[in-house]
Amino acid sequence: MNEMTMVRDLLKEPPPPSRHAAAEALNRLEQEMTGRRRSSLRVMPRRRWMIGSGLLGAATATAVAAATIGGGAPSTRPTPTRPTALSAQSILLSAAESTTHEAAGHGPYWLTDEVQGWTTVIHAPSGPYVLERRQGLRQWLGTGKRPSWQATRDLGAHPQRPADVAAWRRAGSPKRWALPRPLTSWTAQPSGWKTIKVPVRLSFPDGSAAQLRRLPTDPAQLRAYILRKPHGSEGPITDAERLYDAVWDLFSEPAPSNVRAAAYRMLAQMPGIRSLGSVSDPLGRRGHAVALPSGAPSGGPATERRLVVDTATGRLLAEETVLVRARPGGPVSDPRTPVDQTAPAGTVLNYRAWQQAAWVATAP
Amino acid sequence: MDVSHASDSAASPPQDAALIAESWHEPERFAEIFHRYYKEIHGYVTRRVGPDAADDIAAETFLAAFRQRRRFDPDRGSVRPWLYGIATNLIGLHRRAEKRFYRALAKTPTLNAVESHEERAADRVSAVSTGGALAGALARLSPGDRDVLLLIALADLTYEEVAQAMGLKYGTVASRLNRARRKLRESLGGTNPTLTTEESPA
Numbered sequence: 001m002n003e004m005t006m007v008r009d010l011l012k013e014p015p016p017p018s019r020h021a022a023a024e025a026l027n028r029l030e031q032e033m034t035g036r037r038r039s040s041l042r043v044m045p046r047r048r049w050m051i052g053s054g055l056l057g058a059a060t061a062t063a064v065a066a067a068t069i070g071g072g073a074p075s076t077r078p079t080p081t082r083p084t085a086l087s088a089q090s091i092l093l094s095a096a097e098s099t100t101h102e103a104a105g106h107g108p109y110w111l112t113d114e115v116q117g118w119t120t121v122i123h124a125p126s127g128p129y130v131l132e133r134r135q136g137l138r139q140w141l142g143t144g145k146r147p148s149w150q151a152t153r154d155l156g157a158h159p160q161r162p163a164d165v166a167a168w169r170r171a172g173s174p175k176r177w178a179l180p181r182p183l184t185s186w187t188a189q190p191s192g193w194k195t196i197k198v199p200v201r202l203s204f205p206d207g208s209a210a211q212l213r214r215l216p217t218d219p220a221q222l223r224a225y226i227l228r229k230p231h232g233s234e235g236p237i238t239d240a241e242r243l244y245d246a247v248w249d250l251f252s253e254p255a256p257s258n259v260r261a262a263a264y265r266m267l268a269q270m271p272g273i274r275s276l277g278s279v280s281d282p283l284g285r286r287g288h289a290v291a292l293p294s295g296a297p298s299g300g301p302a303t304e305r306r307l308v309v310d311t312a313t314g315r316l317l318a319e320e321t322v323l324v325r326a327r328p329g330g331p332v333s334d335p336r337t338p339v340d341q342t343a344p345a346g347t348v349l350n351y352r353a354w355q356q357a358a359w360v361a362t363a364p
Numbered sequence: 365m366d367v368s369h370a371s372d373s374a375a376s377p378p379q380d381a382a383l384i385a386e387s388w389h390e391p392e393r394f395a396e397i398f399h400r401y402y403k404e405i406h407g408y409v410t411r412r413v414g415p416d417a418a419d420d421i422a423a424e425t426f427l428a429a430f431r432q433r434r435r436f437d438p439d440r441g442s443v444r445p446w447l448y449g450i451a452t453n454l455i456g457l458h459r460r461a462e463k464r465f466y467r468a469l470a471k472t473p474t475l476n477a478v479e480s481h482e483e484r485a486a487d488r489v490s491a492v493s494t495g496g497a498l499a500g501a502l503a504r505l506s507p508g509d510r511d512v513l514l515l516i517a518l519a520d521l522t523y524e525e526v527a528q529a530m531g532l533k534y535g536t537v538a539s540r541l542n543r544a545r546r547k548l549r550e551s552l553g554g555t556n557p558t559l560t561t562e563e564s565p566a
Contacts, residue, residue: 014410025423033391
């Protein structure tokens, strides 16, 4: 025994930090990182986003829930559009012009990094509130015969808006929630990365990066190409949906910049596309949003998909889906019904926020 | 690459420095540094000031690190010592909490390692009083000596890493450690005849 060992024994190994301490610390850091200084609890920025289809099998839970969230007008974007706000075409064409950045890095794995979020409504006896859950997702797509990997990390669940935070506090500030459908539980505590091998491929043609480089760079030809390509969705899908899904894929896969620019121009020509002006994305980054009308069965709830782009760099920052029209007759409050039947207008159903992508030499 | 255990290694993975660099323009990348190091920094802080003060100081460490991230220079060292240095400096701003912690330890010390069935009663008594003496001796070290000692004992930093963390010369680290150890031995010398000096830090 020497004094160093004795010191270590005296100052013994402590228990790990409490969930609350970790969540609070992360919350404070996130506020610092995004420049927001609001309440001490994690209050998500006003994002009303939704993710459409998952990229290559990533989880897109349809959040359970029902809610009549007490009172409250439907949530709106943080920044109202002024009359002189950029039009949808201006936004998209600016983004197209700025898209010059080519894929970074070197190596046989295409590493992508994004944050996904989705929401549910918790029915506490003291009142319902919207709960948003975030997950970090990384994928290493191997080219040639190499395997692909996926790593996910739970970033924790938190009440979404100030009114939700207040209702959550009245409910006793729980850190864990049991959801009836799908049967699962959410927690406020972030987790570590879990990595698995996955049978994932690039979306385009035969899954090779070389084919991505041969995609059409003319918007009309790109559109025709996408609509000819077999799509992986179950059930009927509109042309518009297929085009939007393809746009995300073109930005998350190593497509050349001129193909991405063509994708923006293709969107600019779609009927019904509208501008939402200057907004913040789910990670607090500034950008401009355009809304793409989704098809909706007449008489049913209507959702709208939105894209946030950075017009200065051409980056696609995020994609979201928002419930813009609730179910006629109002939301139902059965938590086992799908969320588009049960949430009020303005609810974000889910989103994907893009972080980065690069070629790397190694996979997990 | 086993991502879930990245923080277990004593040296920072090379990706850490890249993350800091990325966070200069994409601030949210810094969150990954938090995820890799929060638990161990919190553990170190708890062992230095106790559980009551640790939550806040650990959180402040990452806020301070984030604010200073542009000053991090990958050529001068790695991320893990840098974070420990920030945590240690913050502990230095909480001297009273630290002193309270040592006083509490001195009153009710328990040396876990000595609780074994083979210990004779006399040794056990001696171990208990040794713990009290040790806590007192730690509290009496100069802050600079104590910081160096505990970064090596608790955080397993090398001399070079301590030098980086605290902005010291290598020779200063060695001399402070030697002085700290000598003073501890002097404080304990009368109660524990088994003290040896053969251990050398990593």
